[in-house]
Amino acid sequence: MGDDDKDFRADGITEVTGGRLQLGIRDIARAISTVLASSILLLWSPAVQAQESAPLSASPSAPPSAPVSGGRIADGHQIPTPVQPNSPSPLQPLTASPAGPDAGTSRPQPPAIFAQTPSALQESVLGRSRPEFQPQGIELDRLLSAVGLGAVGLGGDRSADKRSPVLSSFVVSPRVEVDVVHDSNLFREADATSDRITVVKPAIEIRSDWSSHALSVAINSKIGRHQKNSTEDYEDIGGRIAGSAEFFDSTKISAGVGLERTHSQRGEILDPGTTSGPALSYLTSVRLGVEHRIEPLNLRLIYTGSDVDFESSGTTDNDDLDRVDGRVAFRVGLEIDQGTSLFVEPSYNWRTFDRSVDSAGFQQDNDGIELLAGVTWDVSSVTFLEFALGYLRQEFDDPALSTIQGPSVSARMIWNPSDLWTVTLNSGRTVQETATPGQAGVLVTATDARIDYEFLYNTIVSVSTAYADEENSGSNQTDTRTNFGLRIRHLMNENLYVQFETNLIDLSSTDPQSEFDAFNSLVRLGVNM
Secondary structure (H helix, E strand, C coil), X not given: CCXXXXXXXXXXXXXXXXXXXXXXXXXXXXXXXXXXXXXXXXXXXXXXXXXXXXCCCCCCCCCCCXXXXXXXXXXXXXXXXXXXXXXXXXXXXXXCCCCCCCCCCCCCCCCCCCCCCCHHHHCCCCCCCCHHHCCCCEXXXXXXXXXXXXXXXXXXXXXXXXXXXXXXXXXXXXXXXXEEEEECCCCCCCCCCCEEEEEXXXXXXXXXXXXXXXXXXXXXXXXXXXXXXXXXXXXXXXXXXXXXXEECCCEEEEEEEEEEEEECCCCCCCCCCCCCCCCEEEEEEEEEEEEEEECCEEEEEEEEEEEEEECCECCECHHHHCEEEEEEEEEEEEEEECCEEEEEEEEEEEEEECCCCCCCCCCCCEEEEEEEEEEEECCCCCEEEEEEEEEEEEEECCCCCCCEEEEEEEEEEEEEEECCEEEEEEEEEEEECCCCCCCCCEEEEEEEEEEEEEEECCEEXXXXXXXEEEEECCCCCEEEEEEEEEEEEEECCCCEEEEEEEEEEEEEECCHHHCEEEEEEEEEEEEEC
């Protein structure tokens, strides 16, 4: 934790500094957590009324098949996780880092510019429901009874023929994954050092099973142990609470809070080098969203904020990277036909560092705007397309740091040419922070594509490729990252699955000392309920 941690974030006071609004992220996070927790009694009342009108049976019943949406991010690919239709989207930017060394596509992707889950995603090879291989979860009241806590908490009468209507409306989904990873270039350097890493990833999620509204709590961890380079071992942990409520079939309010302790991926912007060990950081993130429909307009306002606190690594002073980020985006969509709409989305972002002047003498604070205009096409379960063009500009308080500006693009396509094939394409442009003194940031233009093939009903083969162009502002260095990957996922039953992945990574740069290539592979065994 940095010496400058005792700033406005600690007491949660909102200040205006340098003409830029500064928000107390931690107090906002605490407030949202309190509101979500206290909302339980209000949100589950429709479910309770419905259950009280029809007495619960003593035997468990399988929940209805749920579509697959969202999910964890591994090696730059989204691996969907079964959720209920009303479950909130995973909190951003709380994104799970790859299991072991990354496949080369760990650059944060631009946020999705659509709110609703496309029907094409629900019917995709990875997204569609497979009831025979879908974990059912455990109803919360049954789990508490099994561990001897049947009389604890909300629940009222717990006789054999009447269960708790409150606790039974929540489903608990535990999961454990074990990865064995081989990486040919652990430190992402020209002089490669190989290693074998064992990664254990326990996780648990408690989510509501209500007809309307949603509430979920999740905790996950990732423990990595290296066979040769024990200084690279890590223990990551994170959690989130998120919820949403719908009113009058035209308004939806969502909120979420995330806490995370994680390490930076080798070869990334914040990599401190081979002698310092992985850079550790603590992240508090919040998300607030409001969506409202007034025929034929769709309105959406989203605020995302994060408080990042880095630990120093060895002789590397990472406190220069401690900052508060925020982004507000407002979208107006005009539906011109069934499933087709035009939209404009202006946004404003700011980054305020704990140290007004870093150790190299530069003022790092910056803010920027982005304006997107595009079209969404989602008329069937076969094809989803969203494409937007615009302009972005990021300005820095220090006149010695160059303004980053240029065209902006955001695109996503999901195409199901048949029941056996899915083609997914994502593209976007973002401004990234950098740890290099004297450089304003990195303008990243990234594109990735994946083809999923259902070889068998319970075996999916995926081939992927990714490309990223990174322009370093303040220097003439330009990096190009490419990745080619293969993944085979086999569902053994509703509780067990195995997965094999292999990736070829290459970084080409105008600075020869930054170039590297790597090959990694992993075998994964997953257990979920």
